[in-house]
Amino acid sequence: MEKTMNLTIRVWRQKNRLDVGKFAEYKLANISEDSSFLEMLDILSEQLVADGHEPVAFDHDCREGICGMCSMTINGIPHGPESGTTACQLHMRHFHDGQTITIEPWRAKPFPVIKDLVVDRTPLDKIIQAGGFITARAGSAVDANAMPIAKGIADYAMDAAACIGCGACVAACPNASAMLFTGAKVAHMNSLPQGKAEKDRRTLAMVTTMDGEGFGGCTNIGECEAACPKSIPLDMIAHLNRDYAVAQMKNFFKPVA
Amino acid sequence: MNLDSKIPEGPLAQKWTSHKFNMKLVNPANRRKYNVIVVGSGLAGGAAAASLAEQGYNVSCFCYQDSPRRAHSIAAQGGINASKNYQNDGDSVHRLFYDTVKGGDYRAREANVYRLAEVSSDIIDQCVANGVPFAREYGGYLANRSFGGAQVSRTFYARGQTGQQLLLGAYSALSKQIGLGKVKMYNRHEMLDVVKVDGHAKGVIVRNMVTGEISRHAGDAVVIATGGYGNVFFLSTNAQGCNVTAAHRAYRRGAGMANPCYTQIHPTCIPVHGDQQSKLTLMSESLRNDGRVWAPKDKETAKKIREGKLDPNAVPDEERDYYLERKYPSFGNLAPRDISSRAAKEACDDGRGVATTGLGVFLDFRDAIKRDGQKAIEERYGNLFEMYQCITGDNPYETPMMIFPAVHYTMGGLWVDYNLQSTIPGMFVGGEANFSDHGANRLGASALMQGLADGYFVLPYTVGNYLGEQGVAAAGKVTADHPAFAEVEADVKSRIDKLMSIGGTESPRSFHKRLGNIMWEKCGMSRTKESLTAAIEEIQALRKEFWSNLKVVGDADSLNPELERAGRVADFMEFGEILCRDALMREESCGGHFRAEHQTDDGEAKRDDDNFAFVGVWEYKGDDVAPALHKEPLVYENIKLATRSYK
Numbered sequence: 001m002e003k004t005m006n007l008t009i010r011v012w013r014q015k016n017r018l019d020v021g022k023f024a025e026y027k028l029a030n031i032s033e034d035s036s037f038l039e040m041l042d043i044l045s046e047q048l049v050a051d052g053h054e055p056v057a058f059d060h061d062c063r064e065g066i067c068g069m070c071s072m073t074i075n076g077i078p079h080g081p082e083s084g085t086t087a088c089q090l091h092m093r094h095f096h097d098g099q100t101i102t103i104e105p106w107r108a109k110p111f112p113v114i115k116d117l118v119v120d121r122t123p124l125d126k127i128i129q130a131g132g133f134i135t136a137r138a139g140s141a142v143d144a145n146a147m148p149i150a151k152g153i154a155d156y157a158m159d160a161a162a163c164i165g166c167g168a169c170v171a172a173c174p175n176a177s178a179m180l181f182t183g184a185k186v187a188h189m190n191s192l193p194q195g196k197a198e199k200d201r202r203t204l205a206m207v208t209t210m211d212g213e214g215f216g217g218c219t220n221i222g223e224c225e226a227a228c229p230k231s232i233p234l235d236m237i238a239h240l241n242r243d244y245a246v247a248q249m250k251n252f253f254k255p256v257a
Numbered sequence: 258m259n260l261d262s263k264i265p266e267g268p269l270a271q272k273w274t275s276h277k278f279n280m281k282l283v284n285p286a287n288r289r290k291y292n293v294i295v296v297g298s299g300l301a302g303g304a305a306a307a308s309l310a311e312q313g314y315n316v317s318c319f320c321y322q323d324s325p326r327r328a329h330s331i332a333a334q335g336g337i338n339a340s341k342n343y344q345n346d347g348d349s350v351h352r353l354f355y356d357t358v359k360g361g362d363y364r365a366r367e368a369n370v371y372r373l374a375e376v377s378s379d380i381i382d383q384c385v386a387n388g389v390p391f392a393r394e395y396g397g398y399l400a401n402r403s404f405g406g407a408q409v410s411r412t413f414y415a416r417g418q419t420g421q422q423l424l425l426g427a428y429s430a431l432s433k434q435i436g437l438g439k440v441k442m443y444n445r446h447e448m449l450d451v452v453k454v455d456g457h458a459k460g461v462i463v464r465n466m467v468t469g470e471i472s473r474h475a476g477d478a479v480v481i482a483t484g485g486y487g488n489v490f491f492l493s494t495n496a497q498g499c500n501v502t503a504a505h506r507a508y509r510r511g512a513g514m515a516n517p518c519y520t521q522i523h524p525t526c527i528p529v530h531g532d533q534q535s536k537l538t539l540m541s542e543s544l545r546n547d548g549r550v551w552a553p554k555d556k557e558t559a560k561k562i563r564e565g566k567l568d569p570n571a572v573p574d575e576e577r578d579y580y581l582e583r584k585y586p587s588f589g590n591l592a593p594r595d596i597s598s599r600a601a602k603e604a605c606d607d608g609r610g611v612a613t614t615g616l617g618v619f620l621d622f623r624d625a626i627k628r629d630g631q632k633a634i635e636e637r638y639g640n641l642f643e644m645y646q647c648i649t650g651d652n653p654y655e656t657p658m659m660i661f662p663a664v665h666y667t668m669g670g671l672w673v674d675y676n677l678q679s680t681i682p683g684m685f686v687g688g689e690a691n692f693s694d695h696g697a698n699r700l701g702a703s704a705l706m707q708g709l710a711d712g713y714f715v716l717p718y719t720v721g722n723y724l725g726e727q728g729v730a731a732a733g734k735v736t737a738d739h740p741a742f743a744e745v746e747a748d749v750k751s752r753i754d755k756l757m758s759i760g761g762t763e764s765p766r767s768f769h770k771r772l773g774n775i776m777w778e779k780c781g782m783s784r785t786k787e788s789l790t791a792a793i794e795e796i797q798a799l800r801k802e803f804w805s806n807l808k809v810v811g812d813a814d815s816l817n818p819e820l821e822r823a824g825r826v827a828d829f830m831e832f833g834e835i836l837c838r839d840a841l842m843r844e845e846s847c848g849g850h851f852r853a854e855h856q857t858d859d860g861e862a863k864r865d866d867d868n869f870a871f872v873g874v875w876e877y878k879g880d881d882v883a884p885a886l887h888k889e890p891l892v893y894e895n896i897k898l899a900t901r902s903y904k
């Protein structure tokens with residue numbers, strides 16, 4: 001038989017960017033332990049709607065841990081207590097009857113709250129727009145097997161490319177640093193032979209944009225790695241620092257951009 | 258309705274090359290005078306927007322998520338096909354073409370499919386150049402696998418996240434163009450209607466989902482790449498926001514809707530756990546390479562398992578019905594998607610289903626683990642087993658997995674000609690939103706291929722050709738202050754007002770669930786004249802109820818997920834009826850469309866090539882008026898029609 005639980009949900013309510021916002025508390029009964037966390041929020045929404053209130057706004061789409069849209073801090077941890085799991089892949093069997101669950105939006109200066117749990121993460125897109133690409137116009141590519149890539153390098157690039165751009169790393173970091181996100185993209189592209197031509201330009205441009213968008217620096221706290229649903233390792237930040245130092249030096253002698 | 262498919266003259270293998278040569282070109286210096294609107298940022302839309310901008314056109318691109326990187330293409334796991342023949346196992350453009358037409362149960366257009374197979378190689382080249390980290394062998398060359406029962410290994414993949422990596426490739430190219438100012442990106446904007454001027458598509462009306470502002474956007478051409486309509490069934494493997502709104506609104510403005518009844522049901526999804534469920538999760542089809550599918554032979558046994566009184570491992574072999582192996586000895590557990598799905602439904606209809614709901618069958622790895630060892634299975638499927646355990650709480654190494662079919666992909670969509678132009682001139686449709694390449698059934702790993710083919714290699718040419726034909730004097734002539742824009746904008750606004758003001762008692766989600774239930778029960782894996790006739794009546798009644806008893810809380814001038822869903826459900830309600838009408842009209846079984854009246858003695862699909870070798874295209878005739886059916890005959894010059902057999 002499926003088990004159910006009764007819960008108290010403490011959730012952040014904020015009308016819009018300008019509103020100050022506050023926590024509201026709701027009771028939920030008979031939540032199946034097989035439900036996902038977001039299904040629990042769906043039920044809360046239906047309950048609020050039935051009472052004539054606005055449901056809690058939250059971002060979500062794929063609900064299978066890959067689009068990076070869901071974004072909420074659950075009991076103080078971005079994406080909740082299960083490691084390597086997005087909020088949408090978290091299931092209620094990890095909670096217990098009678099528990100109070102606190103849900104907040106990503107708290108980070110570069111991510112202003114739009115409404116309730118929904119924040120504006122476009123600064124992450126801006127970092128990519130600055131240099132997170134390998135220029136190869138459609139139609140200009142050589143045969144895919146023309147350039148062999150050692151499996152180790154391809155695997156490393158894939159590890160880095162697994163980032164879903166959710167921003168949990170930023171939310172977890174006391175400095176609101178986006179180094180893990182940026183490092184993952186830089187490591188992915190800079191390590192591939194195809195990405196070498198633009199390596200220095202890419203690194204400088206992305207870091208400059210990252211700073212310009214108001215993300216903080218990295219002070220090696222490591223909260224980002226712990227919160228990352230794709231377990232992107234801190235090594236990516238080291239990779240970024242290395243490539244950045246090299247690019248800066250080259251740029252000093254002969255501007256790369 | 259003019260259904261001229263505009264297939265170029267000449268031999269099949271020369272058509273695309275000669276067509277490209279005959280196209281009107283736009284001088285590079287003149288391209289910046291044109292604006293192209295691209296709705297959607299998935300593989301099709303993202304690649305098209307980036308490529309058109311690279312060519313020099315100004316592009317406006319729209320998506321409903323907070324970033325173009327989140328389009329649902331991201332969720333594809335398995336892989337992407339291409340006829341590279343890197344494995345030296347006999348693949349070729351012609352074989353991929355042939356497999357796709359056959360897999361589609363001979364309901365796709367030959368010339369389009371051939372072009373798809375032809376450009377498939379270029380796609381892999383392009384993706385690698387953009388930094389997509391495909392799986393590689395130790396020698397450094399690209400790895401391939403066989404997928405979805407194909408006889409050759411032509412599938413390229415990037416771990417279990419091929420879709421994400423391909424989309425990030427297109428997204429990075431798109432991002433570069435956004436950074437350069439060639440693409441203006443509109444995140445969190447939903448397209449709600451198309452604007453036509455003198456019969457040509459000249460723009461769209463969109464709603465800013467954060468502020469509620471309705472705005473007009475004019476362009477010289479419009480590309481719709483808004484994905485599939487699987488969510489008409491409520492539960493599907495699609496993302497929550499996937500919708501038919503863009504396509505359906507275009508249909509209401511005169512675009513033909515083709516083959517909506519062709520929907521694909523994927524056999525290996527995690528079963529529904531209860532009525533609180535919001536979506537279904539796909540488990541990669543590759544699991545069927547080693548897992549054996551079974552249901553108990555006996556209803557009593559099934560009942561005991563459902564009630565948790567019997568451990569499935571304790572059921573002896575002679576009491577298990579390995580029904581795929583029994584019915585299809587040569588393909589066994591690898592029988593195609595449509596066939597496997599129906600067989601699972603039959604077992605459950607027979608009262609032999611498992612899972613708490615009775616809607617599930619087993620996918621058992623016991624024998625594979627015995628044969629190859631747990632370690633080997635872990636290496637092959639470790640991440641999938643983890644995902645299964647994360648969702649269900651069961652450990653599939655110890656207790657057999659449970660699976661059930663779910664709606665996964667929609668082959669039907671807006672009708673397009675060879676140029677991917679709809680029946681509205683100037684409106685092009687790419688990716689899952691069009692009907693073009695998969696006939697009545699899509700092969701695994703072919704949707705990603707089609708999305709990128711359309712986006713990188715077809716639309717950039719055919720849209721340019723259209724713009725060239727219109728002439729540079731026409732560039733940017735129509736602006737958003739044209740009266741046609743005001744008219745459509747007023748329509749959009751009054752519809753929103755209407756949704757907001759009904760003041761009933763039932764939520765949009767509740768209506769969506771009820772619609773999905775009708776669709777799944779009466780127009781799902783097996784359809785009959787009775788079920789479809791009933792479905793149409795029920796949907797009409799539900800629609801009336803919707804417009805008189807809908808409750809939308811909040812307001813229209815801010816972020817309002819209830820209003821968003823209400824608008825989408827309203828369109829699904831109209832579209833669902835067309836889907837059922839199409840299924841009712843098609844008195845045959847083919848691919849994903851199974852009419853119980855049309856089956857062979859041993860329960861296999863029976864096609865009717867004499868009467869139904871055509872594309873069924875529906876034309877909007879007004880609210881509460883039946884749409885008109887038009888037919889585009891399918892002519893096969895290079896492939897002989899045959900009956901699919903997987904026995």
Ligand SMILES: Cc1cc2nc3c(=O)[nH]c(=O)nc-3n(C[C@H](O)[C@H](O)[C@H](O)COP(=O)(O)OP(=O)(O)OC[C@H]3O[C@@H](n4cnc5c(N)ncnc54)[C@H](O)[C@@H]3O)c2cc1C
Pocket residue numbers: 296297298299300301302319320321322325327328329330331332333334335336337338419420446447448449482483484485494495496499500502503539665666687688689690701702703704705706708
């Ligand atoms: C779980 C899953 C696994 C899959 N696995 C595979 C696989 O292994 N191999 C394979 O080949 N295929 C697979 N498919 C199918 C394939 O992923 C899709 O068919 C394909 O990616 C669709 O791409 P698209 O560009 O047409 O649409 P999408 O990627 O869905 O993009 C649609 C875009 O349109 C936008 N949009 C939609 N409506 C509106 C609107 N009204 N206004 C503004 N914007 C709008 C969205 O924001 C989005 O940007 C899978 C599908 C699913 C669901």
Ligand code: SF4
Pocket residue numbers: 162163164165166167168169170180181184224227228229230231232
């Ligand atoms: S690094 Fe991890 S936490 Fe940060 S955006 Fe990427 S996936 Fe999210």
Ligand code: FES
Pocket residue numbers: 059060061062063064065066067068069070086087088089
């Ligand atoms: S909703 Fe897509 S990752 Fe959570």
